[in-house]
Amino acid sequence: MNDPTQAAADLPHEDFRCGAVALVGRPNVGKSTLLNALIGFRLSIVSPRPQTTRHRILGIATSEAGQVMYVDTPGLHRGAKRAMNRSLNRAARTAMAEVDLAVQLIEAGRWTDEDEALYAALVEQNVPRLLAINKVDLAKDKGALLPFVADLAARHLFEDIHYVSALKQKGLKELERAILQRLPVRPPVFGEDEITDRSERFLAAEMVREQLMLRLDQELPYATTVEIEQFKDRDDGVTEIHAVIWVERDGQKAIVIGQGGAQLKAIGSAARRHMERLFERKVFLKLWVKVREGWVDDEAMLKKLGYTD
Incomplete structure (x- = not known):
């Protein structure tokens, strides 16, 4: 009671x-x-x-x-x-x-x-x-x-x-x-422990994109975006995440991957550590890099990627 x-x-x-x-x-x-x-x-x-x-x-x-x-x-x-x-x-x-x-x-x-x-x-x-x-x-x-x-x-x-x-x-x-003091008097909309209305799936994509912004030179970060293709909690307590990094040209793909895959590995490792701190559990992160020419000007692609709120 x-x-x-x-x-x-x-x-x-x-x-x-x-x-x-x-x-x-x-x-x-x-x-x-x-x-x-x-x-x-x-x-x-x-x-x-x-x-x-x-x-x-x-x-x-x-x-x-x-x-x-x-x-x-x-x-x-x-x-x-x-x-x-x-x-x-x-x-x-x-x-x-x-x-x-x-x-x-x-x-x-x-x-x-x-x-x-x-x-x-x-x-x-x-x-x-x-x-x-x-x-x-x-x-x-x-x-x-x-x-x-x-x-x-x-x-x-x-x-x-x-x-x-x-x-x-x-x-x-x-x-x-x-x-x-300038807000209206009214009850709360969210629970006191909630910090955002965004999903973990969205936040995972953002954490990968953050590493792209931090690690890639010049204009390349602006030609990239991230799409989460799979986000599931496994029976062993690990969250498995598959993400695609979209770029506009083949040359950009090679730069994101890096020599022997070193750049992509560094991006994935740093993003995974941030996810584990935020989600408070182990994360298995798999990244792919794919080319979609002109995605920045493709309204349908932008909608798919969540850029039209």
């Missing part, structure tokens, strides 16, 4: 807040690092390259005061000529239209045309917005930030402005409080 006292204790506080918050910004400004820091979990893949995030990633942070559903979005791409870039822009714009609040992330001391275009998109969607100035730890002349921010505030309307370092996790508590 259920304990009514315990059941009452499990209910959220009467002023418990819950809402969705989009983390938006131009490519490579630190949105995924910020998401991981805010939820206290390495969910969204991170690399030094722009355009690492290709999907909307939901990260859930639950506390006694509320539940914040952070949405990590792809950076907006100006002059998007390829189907992939148009898909990323649609994902980012859709996220803006579906949230209670947006946090625009910029680099300390930099406001570019891309930042301006993103701000205009937020205004068009009429979404409440905060400004988070990231990488303040890297700013050589912190005194120069004051006139920079004053100029921004004079020309743009933000409800609040915060200085943060997502990498060093500085200024995040103040940002979290500012976010929570």
Whole structure:
């Protein structure tokens, strides 16, 4: 029989807040690092390259005061000529239209045309917005930030402005409080132990792609994507995963495989270790590299690969 006292204790506080918050910004400004820091979990893949995030990633942070559903979005791409870039822009714009609040992330001391275009998109969607100035730890002349921010505030309307370092996790508590107080009072959507609505299958593909972004040179990572063909839990407690790395040309396939298969083995080993930490069980990972010319411009292929949310 259920304990009514315990059941009452499990209910959220009467002023418990819950809402969705989009983390938006131009490519490579630190949105995924910020998401991981805010939820206290390495969910969204991170690399030094722009355009690492290709999907909307939901990260859930639950506390006694509320539940914040952070949405990590792809950076907006100006002059998007390829189907992939148009898909990323649609994902980012859709996220803006579906949230209670947006946090625009910029680099300390930099406001570019891309930042301006993103701000205009937020205004068009009429979404409440905060400004988070990231990488303040890297700013050589912190005194120069004051006139920079004053100029921004004079020309743009933000409800609040915060200085943060997502990498060093500085200024995040103040940002979290500012976010929570602007969310509606309502019960949680997810259980307190849930951190995302994405499947393990999706996360496995992302972890392989992260290694491609980290280990391949120049433009090659952008010509690759990952498809999970098999994901099953075996009777021996091991999760067996078969994944295909798609490239656009035969020459790219040879580079991904590497001499004697060394590159592909390194990619697979690193991805498998990340999966085992995340899934908390043994993983057997098998990778193949296949060529699909023009997959980046193939709408049907992009849909199959999950790029049309």
